[in-house]
Amino acid sequence: HRSELERAAAAAKAAAELAASEARSEKERRAREHAQALEQAVASSRAERxxxxxxxxxxxxxxxxxxxxLRVEAAAAEEQLGLRYQAQxxxxxxxxxxxxxxxxxDLAAQAERHER
Structure with missing residues (x-):
């Protein structure tokens, strides 16, 4: 009877260790996925920036x-205005x-007429 209990305990212990190992593996997988998602978000953010x-x-x-x-056009307009001013x-x-x-x-003609 005792050996059955020991076997059951050993099986329960093995099942618990297996469950713990699977849980660790799942946790590690999720952590990797999260890290990848963060890396992608950072890369996307950098690309957007x-x-x-x-x-x-x-x-x-x-x-x-x-x-x-605009500076060139203003200088040309200023020069053109200057030329127009000079011409005027x-x-x-x-x-x-x-x-x-x-x-x-007219004054010379008047003076000449006046002298006559």
Whole structure:
């Protein structure tokens, strides 16, 4: 009778050890799966961050290029305004000289008529 009890106890002990071993294996499998999921999440997060950095860098470069183009356009417009101003100034000066010459001519003609 005793040997049956010992065999049953040994079988129960073996079953408990097997169950504990299976539980450890399951726990280790879950831990590995969790670690893999975390690694994938980190890799995905890095990829998203890298994509966001790349996009931000592209936008910044586009903004810098646009700003440079605007500076060039502003400089060209400023130069064009300067040229227009110079042309208008020359036209006004020319008209003033013509008027002055006419007035001098008119005054000379009046003086000549007056002398006669």
């Amino acid at each position: 890298d994509a966001a950095v790349t996009e931000a860098t592209s936008r910044a470069e586009a903004a810098r290029a646009e700003a440079e183009l 100034l020359a036209a006004v000066e020319g008209a003033a000289k013509e008027r002055e010459a006419r007035l001098i001519g």
